[in-house]
Amino acid sequence: MKKHAYLIMAHTQPELLKMLLKKLDDERNDIYLHIDSKAKDYPLDEVAEVLQKAKCVFTERTDVKWGSYSQIYCEMVLLKEAVKCEHAYYHLLSGMDLPIKSQDEIHAFFEKYDGLEFVDEDLPEISEAVLSRVKYNHKFYGKAGSAKDILGALSAKGQKLLGVDKTKKYGDIIFQKGRNWFSITHGLAKLVVEKESWIQEVFGHSVCGDELFLQTVARNSEFADKICNPNTMPEVPDTRYIDWERGSNNNPYIFKESDYEELMNSSALFARKFDLNIDKKIVEKL
Numbered sequence: 221m222k223k224h225a226y227l228i229m230a231h232t233q234p235e236l237l238k239m240l241l242k243k244l245d246d247e248r249n250d251i252y253l254h255i256d257s258k259a260k261d262y263p264l265d266e267v268a269e270v271l272q273k274a275k276c277v278f279t280e281r282t283d284v285k286w287g288s289y290s291q292i293y294c295e296m297v298l299l300k301e302a303v304k305c306e307h308a309y310y311h312l313l314s315g316m317d318l319p320i321k322s323q324d325e326i327h328a329f330f331e332k333y334d335g336l337e338f339v340d341e342d343l344p345e346i347s348e349a350v351l352s353r354v355k356y357n358h359k360f361y362g363k364a365g366s367a368k369d370i371l372g373a374l375s376a377k378g379q380k381l382l383g384v385d386k387t388k389k390y391g392d393i394i395f396q397k398g399r400n401w402f403s404i405t406h407g408l409a410k411l412v413v414e415k416e417s418w419i420q421e422v423f424g425h426s427v428c429g430d431e432l433f434l435q436t437v438a439r440n441s442e443f444a445d446k447i448c449n450p451n452t453m454p455e456v457p458d459t460r461y462i463d464w465e466r467g468s469n470n471n472p473y474i475f476k477e478s479d480y481e482e483l484m485n486s487s488a489l490f491a492r493k494f495d496l497n498i499d500k501k502i503v504e505k506l
Contacts, residue, residue: 462491480506
């Protein structure tokens with residue numbers, strides 16, 4: 221029996237993380253946890269004690285900053301640890317996600333669609349605005365301080381005027397974008413790990429490169445025809461249920477108790493986003 225690996229990025233609300241882990245606690249699963257280094261006094265022992273059946277591995281802790289390469293680095297830390305053992309699938313979740321199907325249903329789904337790579341993409345092609353995230357050198361992005369923010373903005377404008385385009389050096393590479401949450405096979409996970417140096421070279425000074433790097437690697441690989449998302453294979457249910465329409469400030473909607481039936485009627489396997497400070501009842505009900 222090949223196990224599934226859950227790669228979880230958490231930075232807050234340990235009680236919500238424990239609820240997530242309880243739902244993943246199955247002998248068919250291995251859990252890999254990255255707890256942001258900024259989360260001081262995070263109760264690691266309490267979190268680990270929740271798991272009775274699944275193996276739990278805490279990875280190196282890093283300081284993850286939104287939009288910077290640190291997000292990619294964090295995902296690579298998780299992937300490198302998880303691929304040490306071969307798993308059927310590798311699922312990236314945040315500590316504010318929850319499964320909305322049972323473990324039996326989740327494992328049956330991936331047995332049915334074995335070999336597909338569940339990687340989100342904005343097809344048919346990304347916009348020029350999105351490509352600018354990687355075509356310019358955003359060295360100051362993610363650095364603290366208003367002066368560096370100003371330098372970053374001026375640098376990007378200057379590079380645009382000068383016609384800078386880092387992507388040209390990579391020839392026929394097709395850059396692709398999508399949400400960063402994925403469910404991928406061992407083959408693709410191993411390839412991503414093997415291409416870490418290339419990923420750092422291309423996306424090391426990008427903006428929100430976590431929405432680009434894995435999509436780009438997958439689209440330009442032998443796994444391209446196996447990529448499954450609502451655009452490439454609409455007949456296959458989407459694995460994630462995320463409501464952006466009701467969200468605000470570029471954040472997804474936070475589900476509430478009144479959304480219970482909606483979640484239960486979804487064909488998706490996982491949902492985000494949940495927040496105990498906004499609605500604890502929906503988490504307890506699921």
